[in-house]
Amino acid sequence: MAKINFPAPPGRLRKMPLLSIKDLNRSFGGIQALSDVSFKVSGGTIKALIGPNGAGKTTLFNLICGNLPPSSGRIIFKDQAIEGRAAHHIARLGLARTFQNIKLYPGLSTLENVMLGRHSRSHTGFMAAMLNLPRARREEADIKEKSYAMLQMLNIADLAAKEAVSLAFGQQRAVEMARALAAEPELLLLDEPAAGLNIYETAELADLITQVREMGITILLVEHDMSLVMKISDEIVVLNFGRKIAEGVPAAIQNNQEVIKIYLGSEDD
Amino acid sequence: MSTELFFQYFSAGITYGFLYAIVAIGFNIIYNATGIINFAQGEFVMLGGMTAISLYPFMPLPLAIIAAVIITTIIGALVEMIFIRWLDNPSVLRMIIITIGLSILIREAALFIWGESVRSLPYFNGSSISSINIMGANVSPQVLWVIGVCAVMVTALSLFFKLTTLGREMRACAANRLAATLCGINTRNRITLSFMLSAAIGAAAGCVMSPITYSQYDMGPGLAIKGFTVAILGGLGNSMAAVAAGLLLGLVESFSIVILPQSYQEIIATSILLLVLFIRPHGLFGNKEAAALKEF
Amino acid sequence: MRRLKRYLPLAVMALTVTAVQLLTSYTGTAYYLTQLTITAYYGLLIIGLCVLMGYAGQLSLGHAGFFAIGGYVSAALTTHDLTAYRNNFFITLLNHAHLLISRQDIYGEPLLTVKAWPACLAAIAAALLIAFIIGIPVLKLKGHYLAMATLGFGIIIFRIVMAGSYFGEADGISDVPAFTLLPGLTVSGDFSYRVQNYYIAWALILIGMFLLINLINSRPGRALRAIHGSPEAAEAAGVNTARYKLLTFVISAAFAAVAGIFLTHFNGGIGPSEASIMKSVRYVAIIAIGGMASLWGALGMGVILNFLSLRGVFGSYDDAVFGAILVLVMLFAPQGILSLSIWRKSIFRRRRDG
Numbered sequence: 001m002a003k004i005n006f007p008a009p010p011g012r013l014r015k016m017p018l019l020s021i022k023d024l025n026r027s028f029g030g031i032q033a034l035s036d037v038s039f040k041v042s043g044g045t046i047k048a049l050i051g052p053n054g055a056g057k058t059t060l061f062n063l064i065c066g067n068l069p070p071s072s073g074r075i076i077f078k079d080q081a082i083e084g085r086a087a088h089h090i091a092r093l094g095l096a097r098t099f100q101n102i103k104l105y106p107g108l109s110t111l112e113n114v115m116l117g118r119h120s121r122s123h124t125g126f127m128a129a130m131l132n133l134p135r136a137r138r139e140e141a142d143i144k145e146k147s148y149a150m151l152q153m154l155n156i157a158d159l160a161a162k163e164a165v166s167l168a169f170g171q172q173r174a175v176e177m178a179r180a181l182a183a184e185p186e187l188l189l190l191d192e193p194a195a196g197l198n199i200y201e202t203a204e205l206a207d208l209i210t211q212v213r214e215m216g217i218t219i220l221l222v223e224h225d226m227s228l229v230m231k232i233s234d235e236i237v238v239l240n241f242g243r244k245i246a247e248g249v250p251a252a253i254q255n256n257q258e259v260i261k262i263y264l265g266s267e268d269d
Numbered sequence: 270m271s272t273e274l275f276f277q278y279f280s281a282g283i284t285y286g287f288l289y290a291i292v293a294i295g296f297n298i299i300y301n302a303t304g305i306i307n308f309a310q311g312e313f314v315m316l317g318g319m320t321a322i323s324l325y326p327f328m329p330l331p332l333a334i335i336a337a338v339i340i341t342t343i344i345g346a347l348v349e350m351i352f353i354r355w356l357d358n359p360s361v362l363r364m365i366i367i368t369i370g371l372s373i374l375i376r377e378a379a380l381f382i383w384g385e386s387v388r389s390l391p392y393f394n395g396s397s398i399s400s401i402n403i404m405g406a407n408v409s410p411q412v413l414w415v416i417g418v419c420a421v422m423v424t425a426l427s428l429f430f431k432l433t434t435l436g437r438e439m440r441a442c443a444a445n446r447l448a449a450t451l452c453g454i455n456t457r458n459r460i461t462l463s464f465m466l467s468a469a470i471g472a473a474a475g476c477v478m479s480p481i482t483y484s485q486y487d488m489g490p491g492l493a494i495k496g497f498t499v500a501i502l503g504g505l506g507n508s509m510a511a512v513a514a515g516l517l518l519g520l521v522e523s524f525s526i527v528i529l530p531q532s533y534q535e536i537i538a539t540s541i542l543l544l545v546l547f548i549r550p551h552g553l554f555g556n557k558e559a560a561a562l563k564e565f
Numbered sequence: 566m567r568r569l570k571r572y573l574p575l576a577v578m579a580l581t582v583t584a585v586q587l588l589t590s591y592t593g594t595a596y597y598l599t600q601l602t603i604t605a606y607y608g609l610l611i612i613g614l615c616v617l618m619g620y621a622g623q624l625s626l627g628h629a630g631f632f633a634i635g636g637y638v639s640a641a642l643t644t645h646d647l648t649a650y651r652n653n654f655f656i657t658l659l660n661h662a663h664l665l666i667s668r669q670d671i672y673g674e675p676l677l678t679v680k681a682w683p684a685c686l687a688a689i690a691a692a693l694l695i696a697f698i699i700g701i702p703v704l705k706l707k708g709h710y711l712a713m714a715t716l717g718f719g720i721i722i723f724r725i726v727m728a729g730s731y732f733g734e735a736d737g738i739s740d741v742p743a744f745t746l747l748p749g750l751t752v753s754g755d756f757s758y759r760v761q762n763y764y765i766a767w768a769l770i771l772i773g774m775f776l777l778i779n780l781i782n783s784r785p786g787r788a789l790r791a792i793h794g795s796p797e798a799a800e801a802a803g804v805n806t807a808r809y810k811l812l813t814f815v816i817s818a819a820f821a822a823v824a825g826i827f828l829t830h831f832n833g834g835i836g837p838s839e840a841s842i843m844k845s846v847r848y849v850a851i852i853a854i855g856g857m858a859s860l861w862g863a864l865g866m867g868v869i870l871n872f873l874s875l876r877g878v879f880g881s882y883d884d885a886v887f888g889a890i891l892v893l894v895m896l897f898a899p900q901g902i903l904s905l906s907i908w909r910k911s912i913f914r915r916r917r918d919g
Contacts, residue, residue: 065801091803103798105791107858116791120803122784126812129783130776136783143784183802306709352896359899361708362624366853367895369626369846373888490842494720497713532728539717539724546714547702 017076018043018187018218019064024073024083026059033059034242037073041187046209046219048229051239052262057222058100060239061191064220065097066090077187092120096185098176100192100222104164110175111160114147117182150178154208170201181212188212190221194228206232230254238262273407278523280412284481286519287419288314291474292496293503293511294426295467301506302442302463305364309348309372310471310496311489312379317341317472318484319379322388330393334476338469344375345468349461372489379486390479397480411480418477422470423512439463491535498542504552514553571782574861575774582767586760598763599754600875604868605766606828607848609773611867612860613820614848616777619858620786621813622793623704624712626845627719628821633840634692635822636829637726640738642684643830645731646670647677671740681744685826692822693815700814704807716842723840737836744830752830762831769827770864773820777860780816789813790858843884850891856901866902 017040026034034056041047049057062068064075066087075083082090096117104113122143128136151157154174159167164175173193180188190209194202202225209232213219223229229236229250236253238246246256253259292310299307321337328336352367359367392399393414400407430436441449442456450456475484482488499518503510518538525537545552589595614628647665650656659665664683670676679687703714726732733739743753751758752765780786791799792806800806829835838844851870855862870887873879879886894902 067797067800086805087797087800088803088805091801097801099798099801103795103801105794105798107794108787108790112787116787116799116802116804119784119788124784126780126785126816129785130780132779132783140783179802306713352892356896363895363899365624365709365712366849367892370850370888370891370895373843373846373884374892377882377885377888494713494717501710501713530728533724536721536724536728539720542717543702543714543721546706546710546717550706550710 016043017041018078019220020074020076021060021064022074022076024060024063024075025071026056026063026068027071032242034063034070037239037242037244039237039244039247041218041220042235043186043218044213044216045234046213046221046232048233048236049220049222049239050224050226050229050236054241055239056242057239058191059242061097061189061222064090064189065095088120091183094184094186095189096180096183096187097189098173098180098191098193100195102169102172102176104172104175104179106163106165108164109161110156110164110167111144111147111151113164113175114150114178114182115143117150117179118143118147120183147178147182150182153181154178169196170198173197173201173205177208181217185217187218187220190219190223192222192224194223194225202228276408278526279520280408282520282523283516284412284415284478284519285522286516287415287512288474288478288482288492288515289495289499289518290512290515291419291422291470292492293499293515294423294508295471296496296500297506297508297511298426298463298467298470300500302439302460303353304361305353305368306497307464307467308365308368308493309375309489310467311491311493312372312375313341313345313468313471314475314478314492315379315484315486315489316344316375316468317475318390318479318488319383319388319475319486320472321476322390322479322484323383325390330391334390334473337476338472341472341475342465342469345464346461348468349464353464354457354461372493376486376489383486385486387483387485388479389483390476392480393477409481411477415477415481418473422473423508426466426470427509435459435462494542495538498538498545501542501545501550502553504554507552507554510552510554571778572775575771575778578774579771582764582771586763590760595759598759600872602759602763602766602831603828603875604871605763605770606824606831607871608770608864608867609824609827610821611848611851611863612770612773612777613817615852615855615857615860615863616781616789617813617817618849618852619856619860619863620781620793621789621810623810623814624849625715625814625817626712626842626849627715627717627722628817628848629840629842629844630719630722631692631696631818631821632825632828632844633722633726633835633837634695635688635825636835636839637732637738637825638688638691639681639684639826640741640829640835641731642679642687643681643742643744644678644738644740647679648675651677668742678742681742681830685744688826689819689822692818692825696815696818697811700811700818704810704814716845719840719842719845723837723842726840727837732837735837737834738829739834741829741833741835744827752827754831754833766827766831769823774860774864781860785809785812793858846891847887850887850894853899854890854894854902856903859901859903862901862903 019041021040022038024034024037025032037056037060049060051057059068063070063083066082066085066089069084073083074081077090077093077095080093082093105116108116122139124136124139148157148160151160154177156171156174156178159171164172167175177193193209194205197205206228209219209221233250236248236250237244238253238256238259240262245262246253246259248256292314295310295313296306299305317337320340321333324333324336348371352371392411394410397409399410401410401413430440438449438454439459439462441452441454442459495518499511499515502514502518518541521541522534522538525534529537585601586598589597610628610632614625617623617625647656656665659679664680665677666680667675667677699718703711703718706714727734743751743755745751746765750761750765752762754762781789788799788804788809791802791804792809796806825835825839851867852863854870855864855866874883
């Protein structure tokens with residue numbers, strides 16, 4: 001199996017924050033979608049972002065990935081300020097993501113979709129590609145080998161030649177995960193990875209996410225499935241109406257009165 | 270520049286401005302109903318003028334114009350029913366190519382029927398040299414006809430969309446086609462109607478303009494690009510703003526003759542189009558955030 | 566093995582091109598070669614545009630503009646007499662750099678013009694520069710706005726060559742000299758160069774296809790297809806979508822400009838109709854018929870339709886035929902006519918979900 005360079009064993013990175021969010025604000029027109037949100041994600045951990053619909057989780061993801069600029073505040077990834085930078089630039093720094101409503105490339109095979117994941121780790125430009133220079137050929141072979149290895153890791157190597165968008169839903173989620181992992185990211189953002197999966201698939205996903213952390217990849221996920229979140233997360237951040245209302249280990253969040261109120265509804269309703 | 274010359278340019282600018290505004294409103298009506306830009310919009314203007322010119326020898330002028338508008342309206346309906354209606358959720362690219370193809374076919378058919386010659390309707394009152402004195406300046410009565418007819422059409426359309434049930438239903442289709450369908454509105458018929466309306470106003474403008482601008486089989490694309498410029502300038506879908514934008518473009522173009530030869534006139538209009546697309550694609554009067562929600 | 570599979574169609578094409586030439590010489594129908602040469606140059610533009618439209622997903626209704634920029638710049642530089650500016654510092658400099666040539670015009674008058682090679686390079690540079698400058702704002706647009714902006718660009722180029730006396734206004738530029746690529750290899754419409762020009766034109770197509778086939782099967786090519794399908798996910802994978810779209814636009818403009826330059830020297834002139842919107846629409850039509858994302862489909866359709874058109878098969882209905890094809894294909898076979906089920910071996914074997 002091809003060697004893929006994942007960052008480092010988890011223990012070594014754990015002390016330093018890989019991602020720091022500081023006083024982040026974002027408004028759309030007059031509506032404040034995020035107000036003064038701050039938290040840190042330590043290297044080698046799994047952090048979950050939860051909250052009711054409309055809490056600002058997707059907006060936060062879009063700000064981190066560079067799809068939207070923040071109104072104010074800072075996002076520090078690997079000691080670099082990334083707020084307002086282009087999405088492709090942030091991806092190249094070692095941040096990969098999956099999408100809530102799966103976004104695979106139509107017309108491309110499963111293997112090609114995963115090969116795209118290695119875009120940020122390869123260099124062949126237009127000239128070298130058009131002339132099919134030896135170094136372009138070497139790199140292409142390398143991309144293919146590593147992408148195939150990623151499919152094997154996720155047990156979907158048999159689907160390599162199929163068109164990715166024609167696969168079953170659960171398989172498409174796996175392809176998205178393979179594509180994100182093929183980028184050898186340091187930070188992986190998962191946007192509702194369990195949405196639409198059955199309980200067996202969700203259990204497999206939990207194993208996979210833990211396994212990914214063991215490879216030294218830090219994970220930030222948005223998820224509605226509370227049992228999954230409680231089972232795999234090292235830490236949890238709770239958002240409500242664009243504000244952070246709680247942060248802590250799963251056990252503490254489960255017993256937090258304010259969180260319980262949000263999820264169960266307050267008594268004066 | 271003498272006052273006389275100034276006024277001449279001014280009235281030419283206003284006249285063309287109204288024509289562009291009518292083409293732009295034609296774009297807007299179809300765009301609001303379907304999300305399609307109909308590249309054959311200029312051809313409706315050409316068809317109206319050319320049909321009226323052909324009918325004029327056999328009947329009085331008003332009748333010829335009415336008949337021409339009706340015929341063009343029917344063609345507009347046929348275009349929609351034959352080529353657009355049965356397509357299930359077509360992509361923007363596909364619709365662009367289909368309407369471009371239609372504009373070519375209509376143009377080639379016009380070439381086959383009427384040939385390459387430049388024609389025109391007679392002046393509605395008097396002749397090309399008669400004029401009316403307004404505040405010390407001489408204006409051709411035909412200019413007043415253009416302004417009058419276009420103003421009546423714009424007012425009638427805005428009343429139609431605001432006050433009648435049918436007009437309101439058409440605006441509902443524009444806002445959310447699926448929701449409109451669920452409320453029991455037959456969106457397909459409303460779309461046909463939108464093609465008929467834009468064909469009708471295009472044809473009427475083509476007739477009333479004909480004595481001044483003349484009519485020729487290939488006048489459509491030039492009008493379409495200017496009408497589109499005006500539609501974008503006013504903000505796509507906003508018909509009242511299109512009138513202001515039309516007059517603006519007409520005047521700029523008309524007065525550009527002072528500094529540039531006429532052969533560069535189309536370059537000016539097209540450059541304005543590119544500039545607006547690059548700098549303010551939501552239009553001079555449009556709202557940026559609202560425009561971002563629309564699909565182009 | 567993989568490389569064999571990729572380049573085999575190119576080898577087949579080279580053999581076919583040779584076979585056609587031998588056939589025409591054997592049957593005494595060498596006059597077909599002139600039209601096949603012209604067809605090849607249009608084909609060069611079409612395959613470049615195909616990558617932009619079919620793979621990167623960006624519509625251009627102004628590509629005849631780039632063809633015209635190539636053709637007109639090359640034609641103007643190689644025909645305009647600089648004798649009057651002989652003592653101008655800049656012209657003297659060019660002369661000393663051996664970029665100018667003194668020759669006689671058809672009336673025997675002395676003529677000082679730019680040589681064909683520097684003119685060719687200047688024309689390509691002009692097209693690249695203009696594509697780059699116009700591409701940055703244009704490619705930010707989508708859908709109708711992109712269509713209208715590229716159409717507007719095409720109209721501006723058309724109007725400039727129509728209105729500019731430097732470009733011969735409605736008459737265009739004639740008496741463009743032959744273009745000697747290498748000693749013994751000359752782009753010229755002269756009867757005696759006919760076979761050689763047929764091979765030059767088709768060799769250019771072969772080179773163009775080689776470059777583009779490599780491109781679409783590579784890392785940047787994959788990224789282009791991803792941009793077409795899902796721009797947001799492409800960005801998230803690290804693809805600089807704006808840069809990739811721009812580079813593709815510039816490459817397709819270069820293909821169009823090279824086609825324009827060579828065809829202008831072959832025809833001995835260029836007129837404003839080459840810059841017209843109808844030409845741009847025609848190129849788009851051919852790519853749509855070929856199936857958008859199919860280089861071979863676009864090339865095949867381009868060769869067939871342009872050849873028939875040049876032979877005058879459509880008569881005065883030429884534009885009407887292209888308009889009708891455009892509408893029919895988009896109505897009934899938006900994936901291109903090769904995608905129609907009648908081409909498959911059996912309609913019963915058709916995929917249900919297709």
